[in-house]
Amino acid sequence: xxxxxxxxxxxxxxxxxxxxxxxxxxxxxxxxxxxxxxxxxxxxxxxxxxxxxxxxxxxxxxxxxxxxxxxxxxxxxxxxxxxxxxxxxxxxxxxxxxxxxxxxxxxxxxxxxxxxxxxxxxxxxxxxxxxxxxxxxxxxxxxxxxxxxxxxxxxxxxxxxxxxxxxxxxxxxxxxxxxxxxxxxxxxxxxxxxxxxxxxxxxxxxxxxxxxxxxxxxxxxxxxxxxxxxxxxxxxxxxxxxxxxxxxxxxxxxxxxxxxxxxxxxxxxxxxxxxxxxxxxxxxxxxxxxxxxxxxxxxxxxxxxxxxxxxxxxxxxxxxxxxxxxxxxxx
Ligand code: DAH
Numbered sequence: 001x002x003x004x005x006x007x008x009x010x011x012x013x014x015x016x017x018x019x020x021x022x023x024x025x026x027x028x029x030x031x032x033x034x035x036x037x038x039x040x041x042x043x044x045x046x047x048x049x050x051x052x053x054x055x056x057x058x059x060x061x062x063x064x065x066x067x068x069x070x071x072x073x074x075x076x077x078x079x080x081x082x083x084x085x086x087x088x089x090x091x092x093x094x095x096x097x098x099x100x101x102x103x104x105x106x107x108x109x110x111x112x113x114x115x116x117x118x119x120x121x122x123x124x125x126x127x128x129x130x131x132x133x134x135x136x137x138x139x140x141x142x143x144x145x146x147x148x149x150x151x152x153x154x155x156x157x158x159x160x161x162x163x164x165x166x167x168x169x170x171x172x173x174x175x176x177x178x179x180x181x182x183x184x185x186x187x188x189x190x191x192x193x194x195x196x197x198x199x200x201x202x203x204x205x206x207x208x209x210x211x212x213x214x215x216x217x218x219x220x221x222x223x224x225x226x227x228x229x230x231x232x233x234x235x236x237x238x239x240x241x242x243x244x245x246x247x248x249x250x251x252x253x254x255x256x257x258x259x260x261x262x263x264x265x266x267x268x269x270x271x272x273x274x275x276x277x278x279x280x281x282x283x284x285x286x287x288x289x290x291x292x293x294x295x296x297x298x299x300x301x302x303x304x305x306x307x308x309x310x311x312x313x314x315x316x317x318x319x320x321x322x323x324x325x326x327x328x329x330x331x
Contacts, residue, residue, distance in 0.1 A: 004058045005061065007062065010069065012066065016066075018065065022058045023055075023059065092327050094324065095304050095310070095316070096300050096304055099300055099303050100179050103179070103300070104177055112177040113175065113177070114176070114177060115162055115177070116178060119180065119182075119183070121155070121156040121161050122153055124164070125161040126160075129284055131277050131279045138157065144157050155182075155183035156180075158198060159199065160240055163178075166178070166202060168284055174204040174205070175203050180200075182197065189313075190313060193314065197301060199297070202294075203294050204281070206292075210294070213275070216294075221249045224303065231247055231248065231249055233247050233248075236272060239277070243274055244272065246269055246273075248270065251265075252306065270306065273295065273297070274295065275295075276292070276294065276295050281293065
Protein backbone atom coordinates (compact mmCIF):
# COMPACT_ATOMS: atom_id res chain seq x y z
CA UNK A 1 0.00 0.00 0.00
CA UNK A 2 2.71 2.49 0.91
CA UNK A 3 4.56 1.46 -2.25
CA UNK A 4 1.46 2.49 -4.25
CA UNK A 5 1.43 5.91 -2.56
CA UNK A 6 5.09 6.60 -3.28
CA UNK A 7 5.07 5.73 -6.99
CA UNK A 8 6.78 8.40 -9.09
CA UNK A 9 6.85 9.27 -12.79
CA UNK A 10 8.61 12.14 -14.55
CA UNK A 11 7.13 11.54 -18.00
CA UNK A 12 3.92 10.18 -19.50
CA UNK A 13 5.98 7.22 -20.68
CA UNK A 14 7.04 6.36 -17.14
CA UNK A 15 3.48 6.65 -15.86
CA UNK A 16 2.32 4.25 -18.58
CA UNK A 17 5.07 1.80 -17.61
CA UNK A 18 3.72 1.86 -14.05
CA UNK A 19 0.21 1.17 -15.31
CA UNK A 20 1.48 -1.82 -17.27
CA UNK A 21 3.51 -3.05 -14.33
CA UNK A 22 0.67 -2.95 -11.80
CA UNK A 23 -2.69 -2.81 -13.59
CA UNK A 24 -2.40 -4.54 -17.00
CA UNK A 25 -3.49 -8.09 -17.65
CA UNK A 26 0.00 -9.34 -16.91
CA UNK A 27 0.43 -6.86 -14.08
CA UNK A 28 1.12 -7.48 -10.40
CA UNK A 29 -2.49 -6.89 -9.40
CA UNK A 30 -3.77 -9.59 -11.74
CA UNK A 31 -1.15 -11.96 -10.33
CA UNK A 32 -2.59 -11.27 -6.89
CA UNK A 33 -6.10 -11.95 -8.24
CA UNK A 34 -5.02 -15.32 -9.56
CA UNK A 35 -3.56 -16.19 -6.14
CA UNK A 36 -6.97 -15.34 -4.69
CA UNK A 37 -8.38 -18.79 -5.27
CA UNK A 38 -5.76 -20.26 -2.92
CA UNK A 39 -6.80 -18.04 -0.06
CA UNK A 40 -8.61 -20.01 2.69
CA UNK A 41 -12.38 -19.42 2.77
CA UNK A 42 -12.53 -17.57 6.09
CA UNK A 43 -9.93 -15.01 4.87
CA UNK A 44 -11.40 -14.45 1.40
CA UNK A 45 -13.53 -11.52 2.49
CA UNK A 46 -10.70 -9.70 4.18
CA UNK A 47 -8.14 -10.34 1.41
CA UNK A 48 -10.67 -9.44 -1.33
CA UNK A 49 -11.33 -6.10 0.32
CA UNK A 50 -7.58 -5.38 0.64
CA UNK A 51 -6.96 -6.25 -3.02
CA UNK A 52 -9.82 -3.94 -4.12
CA UNK A 53 -8.50 -1.17 -1.94
CA UNK A 54 -5.03 -1.63 -3.46
CA UNK A 55 -6.49 -1.58 -6.97
CA UNK A 56 -8.31 1.72 -6.34
CA UNK A 57 -5.23 3.20 -4.79
CA UNK A 58 -2.95 2.21 -7.68
CA UNK A 59 -5.52 3.47 -10.17
CA UNK A 60 -5.81 6.81 -8.43
CA UNK A 61 -2.08 7.24 -7.96
CA UNK A 62 -1.22 6.38 -11.58
CA UNK A 63 -3.96 8.69 -12.93
CA UNK A 64 -2.67 11.41 -10.66
CA UNK A 65 0.84 10.92 -12.01
CA UNK A 66 -0.44 10.98 -15.60
CA UNK A 67 -2.32 14.25 -14.98
CA UNK A 68 0.62 15.92 -13.35
CA UNK A 69 3.17 15.01 -16.02
CA UNK A 70 0.69 16.10 -18.68
CA UNK A 71 0.17 19.54 -17.16
CA UNK A 72 3.91 19.95 -16.64
CA UNK A 73 4.46 19.13 -20.27
CA UNK A 74 1.83 21.67 -21.38
CA UNK A 75 3.48 24.38 -19.33
CA UNK A 76 6.76 23.43 -20.95
CA UNK A 77 5.23 23.68 -24.44
CA UNK A 78 4.09 27.26 -23.74
CA UNK A 79 7.49 28.35 -22.59
CA UNK A 80 9.02 30.31 -25.47
CA UNK A 81 12.35 31.64 -24.34
CA UNK A 82 12.76 33.73 -27.50
CA UNK A 83 9.65 35.76 -26.77
CA UNK A 84 10.02 39.33 -25.44
CA UNK A 85 8.17 40.29 -22.25
CA UNK A 86 4.64 40.94 -23.41
CA UNK A 87 2.88 43.28 -23.93
CA UNK A 88 5.68 45.75 -24.59
CA UNK A 89 4.24 49.20 -24.11
CA UNK A 90 6.46 51.83 -25.66
CA UNK A 91 6.27 55.25 -24.07
CA UNK A 92 6.11 58.47 -26.04
CA UNK A 93 8.26 61.55 -25.78
CA UNK A 94 6.63 64.35 -23.85
CA UNK A 95 5.20 67.02 -26.20
CA UNK A 96 7.43 69.67 -24.63
CA UNK A 97 10.48 67.47 -25.29
CA UNK A 98 9.40 66.96 -28.89
CA UNK A 99 9.10 70.71 -29.46
CA UNK A 100 12.25 71.51 -27.49
CA UNK A 101 14.21 69.07 -29.67
CA UNK A 102 12.73 70.58 -32.80
CA UNK A 103 13.71 74.12 -31.76
CA UNK A 104 17.24 73.05 -30.80
CA UNK A 105 17.53 71.12 -34.07
CA UNK A 106 16.61 74.11 -36.21
CA UNK A 107 19.13 76.37 -34.49
CA UNK A 108 21.81 73.65 -34.51
CA UNK A 109 21.58 73.62 -38.28
CA UNK A 110 22.33 77.36 -38.16
CA UNK A 111 25.50 76.78 -36.14
CA UNK A 112 24.15 77.31 -32.61
CA UNK A 113 25.50 74.94 -29.97
CA UNK A 114 23.66 73.67 -26.91
CA UNK A 115 24.38 75.32 -23.54
CA UNK A 116 22.74 74.72 -20.19
CA UNK A 117 22.85 76.29 -16.76
CA UNK A 118 21.56 75.52 -13.25
CA UNK A 119 17.91 75.91 -12.25
CA UNK A 120 18.89 76.97 -8.74
CA UNK A 121 20.72 80.21 -9.46
CA UNK A 122 21.99 83.33 -7.77
CA UNK A 123 20.67 86.83 -8.14
CA UNK A 124 23.70 87.89 -10.16
CA UNK A 125 23.16 85.50 -13.07
CA UNK A 126 19.39 85.86 -13.18
CA UNK A 127 19.06 89.61 -12.65
CA UNK A 128 22.10 91.80 -11.89
CA UNK A 129 24.28 90.63 -14.78
CA UNK A 130 21.26 90.94 -17.06
CA UNK A 131 20.98 94.64 -16.28
CA UNK A 132 17.94 94.49 -14.02
CA UNK A 133 17.93 97.57 -11.80
CA UNK A 134 17.86 96.81 -8.08
CA UNK A 135 14.25 97.92 -7.85
CA UNK A 136 13.03 96.16 -11.03
CA UNK A 137 9.57 94.66 -10.39
CA UNK A 138 10.64 91.20 -11.65
CA UNK A 139 12.80 90.88 -8.52
CA UNK A 140 9.67 91.29 -6.44
CA UNK A 141 8.72 88.37 -4.18
CA UNK A 142 5.60 87.94 -6.32
CA UNK A 143 7.62 86.61 -9.22
CA UNK A 144 10.68 84.91 -7.85
CA UNK A 145 10.99 81.80 -5.72
CA UNK A 146 13.65 82.31 -3.09
CA UNK A 147 15.49 79.39 -1.61
CA UNK A 148 14.75 79.66 2.08
CA UNK A 149 17.34 81.38 4.28
CA UNK A 150 19.34 82.50 1.23
CA UNK A 151 17.91 85.73 -0.19
CA UNK A 152 20.59 85.54 -2.89
CA UNK A 153 19.79 81.99 -4.01
CA UNK A 154 16.72 81.70 -6.21
CA UNK A 155 15.03 79.46 -8.75
CA UNK A 156 15.75 81.05 -12.11
CA UNK A 157 12.75 82.88 -13.52
CA UNK A 158 14.09 82.88 -17.09
CA UNK A 159 16.79 81.14 -19.12
CA UNK A 160 18.52 84.50 -19.76
CA UNK A 161 20.72 83.51 -16.80
CA UNK A 162 22.40 80.98 -19.11
CA UNK A 163 23.55 83.93 -21.28
CA UNK A 164 25.56 85.16 -18.30
CA UNK A 165 26.89 81.66 -17.57
CA UNK A 166 28.09 81.31 -21.16
CA UNK A 167 29.59 84.82 -21.41
CA UNK A 168 31.66 84.34 -18.27
CA UNK A 169 33.22 81.12 -19.55
CA UNK A 170 33.48 81.63 -23.32
CA UNK A 171 35.05 84.21 -25.58
CA UNK A 172 33.22 85.48 -28.69
CA UNK A 173 32.24 84.36 -31.22
CA UNK A 174 29.45 82.87 -29.09
CA UNK A 175 26.45 81.16 -30.66
CA UNK A 176 24.39 79.17 -28.16
CA UNK A 177 20.90 77.77 -27.81
CA UNK A 178 19.83 77.17 -24.21
CA UNK A 179 16.69 75.22 -23.36
CA UNK A 180 15.61 74.79 -19.76
CA UNK A 181 13.01 74.92 -17.01
CA UNK A 182 12.15 78.18 -15.27
CA UNK A 183 10.08 79.00 -12.18
CA UNK A 184 7.76 81.84 -11.28
CA UNK A 185 5.60 82.38 -8.25
CA UNK A 186 2.27 82.31 -10.11
CA UNK A 187 -1.08 80.82 -9.17
CA UNK A 188 -1.59 77.68 -11.25
CA UNK A 189 -4.36 77.94 -13.82
CA UNK A 190 -5.06 76.96 -17.43
CA UNK A 191 -2.95 79.91 -18.58
CA UNK A 192 -0.17 80.13 -15.98
CA UNK A 193 2.02 77.71 -14.06
CA UNK A 194 4.68 77.98 -11.38
CA UNK A 195 7.17 76.30 -13.70
CA UNK A 196 7.48 76.24 -17.45
CA UNK A 197 10.16 75.98 -20.13
CA UNK A 198 12.07 78.42 -22.27
CA UNK A 199 14.71 78.43 -24.97
CA UNK A 200 17.23 81.21 -25.00
CA UNK A 201 19.40 82.11 -27.98
CA UNK A 202 22.54 84.24 -27.90
CA UNK A 203 24.87 85.29 -30.70
CA UNK A 204 27.89 87.53 -30.04
CA UNK A 205 30.54 88.40 -32.60
CA UNK A 206 31.97 91.39 -34.44
CA UNK A 207 29.41 93.30 -36.52
CA UNK A 208 26.31 91.35 -35.48
CA UNK A 209 23.30 93.43 -36.51
CA UNK A 210 19.55 93.55 -36.02
CA UNK A 211 19.20 92.39 -39.65
CA UNK A 212 21.00 89.14 -38.74
CA UNK A 213 18.57 88.63 -35.87
CA UNK A 214 15.55 89.21 -38.06
CA UNK A 215 16.77 86.84 -40.76
CA UNK A 216 17.53 84.03 -38.31
CA UNK A 217 14.13 84.42 -36.64
CA UNK A 218 12.33 84.39 -40.01
CA UNK A 219 14.13 81.19 -40.90
CA UNK A 220 13.21 79.65 -37.54
CA UNK A 221 9.54 80.61 -37.89
CA UNK A 222 9.32 79.11 -41.38
CA UNK A 223 11.05 75.88 -40.35
CA UNK A 224 8.80 75.56 -37.30
CA UNK A 225 5.45 76.66 -38.70
CA UNK A 226 5.76 76.21 -42.47
CA UNK A 227 7.34 78.08 -45.40
CA UNK A 228 4.48 80.57 -45.83
CA UNK A 229 4.86 81.91 -42.30
CA UNK A 230 5.44 85.66 -42.02
CA UNK A 231 6.93 87.46 -39.05
CA UNK A 232 6.57 90.95 -37.63
CA UNK A 233 8.59 92.66 -34.91
CA UNK A 234 6.97 95.09 -32.48
CA UNK A 235 9.10 97.43 -30.35
CA UNK A 236 9.21 96.29 -26.72
CA UNK A 237 11.30 96.54 -23.58
CA UNK A 238 13.63 94.09 -21.82
CA UNK A 239 16.38 95.22 -19.43
CA UNK A 240 19.00 93.10 -21.21
CA UNK A 241 18.39 94.15 -24.83
CA UNK A 242 18.41 97.49 -26.59
CA UNK A 243 16.56 97.86 -28.87
CA UNK A 244 14.09 95.14 -27.86
CA UNK A 245 11.22 93.61 -29.78
CA UNK A 246 8.48 91.05 -29.55
CA UNK A 247 7.95 88.82 -32.52
CA UNK A 248 4.61 87.70 -33.93
CA UNK A 249 4.06 85.09 -36.61
CA UNK A 250 1.18 85.10 -39.05
CA UNK A 251 -1.52 82.91 -37.51
CA UNK A 252 -0.85 79.44 -38.90
CA UNK A 253 -4.43 78.34 -38.26
CA UNK A 254 -6.15 80.92 -40.47
CA UNK A 255 -3.11 81.89 -42.54
CA UNK A 256 -3.37 85.47 -41.31
CA UNK A 257 -6.96 86.22 -42.33
CA UNK A 258 -8.17 86.28 -38.70
CA UNK A 259 -9.80 83.64 -36.49
CA UNK A 260 -10.72 83.16 -32.85
CA UNK A 261 -7.30 81.65 -32.12
CA UNK A 262 -5.47 84.87 -33.13
CA UNK A 263 -8.31 87.00 -31.76
CA UNK A 264 -9.03 88.09 -35.33
CA UNK A 265 -5.72 89.92 -35.65
CA UNK A 266 -4.04 87.42 -38.00
CA UNK A 267 -0.94 87.41 -35.76
CA UNK A 268 0.22 85.46 -32.69
CA UNK A 269 3.10 86.40 -30.42
CA UNK A 270 5.89 83.84 -30.07
CA UNK A 271 9.04 85.37 -28.58
CA UNK A 272 11.03 88.30 -27.21
CA UNK A 273 14.32 89.44 -28.71
CA UNK A 274 16.73 92.29 -29.23
CA UNK A 275 20.34 93.45 -29.46
CA UNK A 276 22.29 92.58 -26.31
CA UNK A 277 22.53 95.76 -24.23
CA UNK A 278 26.21 96.91 -24.12
CA UNK A 279 25.84 97.09 -20.31
CA UNK A 280 25.18 93.31 -20.29
CA UNK A 281 28.27 92.61 -22.40
CA UNK A 282 30.43 94.74 -20.11
CA UNK A 283 28.97 93.24 -16.92
CA UNK A 284 29.94 89.81 -18.27
CA UNK A 285 33.46 90.73 -19.30
CA UNK A 286 32.97 91.25 -23.04
CA UNK A 287 34.26 94.42 -24.70
CA UNK A 288 31.19 96.22 -26.02
CA UNK A 289 33.37 98.40 -28.28
CA UNK A 290 34.53 95.35 -30.16
CA UNK A 291 31.52 93.06 -30.06
CA UNK A 292 27.79 93.27 -30.58
CA UNK A 293 25.20 90.54 -30.22
CA UNK A 294 21.57 89.57 -30.36
CA UNK A 295 19.47 87.45 -28.04
CA UNK A 296 16.03 85.94 -28.06
CA UNK A 297 13.89 83.96 -25.68
CA UNK A 298 10.74 81.92 -26.18
CA UNK A 299 8.40 79.77 -24.11
CA UNK A 300 8.32 76.11 -25.17
CA UNK A 301 4.76 75.71 -23.84
CA UNK A 302 3.71 78.67 -25.98
CA UNK A 303 5.22 77.18 -29.16
CA UNK A 304 3.72 73.77 -28.32
CA UNK A 305 0.30 75.34 -27.80
CA UNK A 306 0.53 77.02 -31.17
CA UNK A 307 1.52 73.77 -32.88
CA UNK A 308 -0.88 71.44 -31.10
CA UNK A 309 -3.58 73.71 -29.62
CA UNK A 310 -3.20 72.46 -26.07
CA UNK A 311 -5.79 74.58 -24.27
CA UNK A 312 -4.74 74.04 -20.67
CA UNK A 313 -1.13 74.47 -19.48
CA UNK A 314 -1.72 72.05 -16.61
CA UNK A 315 -1.97 69.17 -19.10
CA UNK A 316 1.80 69.38 -19.58
CA UNK A 317 2.60 68.43 -16.00
CA UNK A 318 -0.22 66.03 -15.10
CA UNK A 319 1.25 63.08 -17.00
CA UNK A 320 -2.17 61.83 -18.06
CA UNK A 321 -1.21 59.06 -20.48
CA UNK A 322 -4.37 59.70 -22.57
CA UNK A 323 -2.94 63.13 -23.34
CA UNK A 324 0.66 61.95 -23.80
CA UNK A 325 -0.42 59.10 -26.12
CA UNK A 326 -1.75 61.68 -28.59
CA UNK A 327 1.85 62.62 -29.40
CA UNK A 328 3.02 59.12 -30.36
CA UNK A 329 3.02 60.02 -34.06
CA UNK A 330 5.04 63.21 -33.49
CA UNK A 331 7.83 61.32 -31.74
N1 DAH B 1 13.81 86.53 -20.57
C1 DAH B 1 12.59 86.98 -21.22
C2 DAH B 1 11.39 86.47 -20.45
O1 DAH B 1 11.52 85.58 -19.66
C3 DAH B 1 12.53 86.47 -22.63
C4 DAH B 1 13.54 87.15 -23.50
C5 DAH B 1 13.22 88.28 -24.15
C6 DAH B 1 14.80 86.61 -23.65
C7 DAH B 1 14.12 88.93 -24.96
C8 DAH B 1 15.74 87.25 -24.46
C9 DAH B 1 15.37 88.41 -25.12
O2 DAH B 1 16.96 86.79 -24.65
O3 DAH B 1 16.27 89.03 -25.92
O4 DAH B 1 10.33 86.97 -20.64
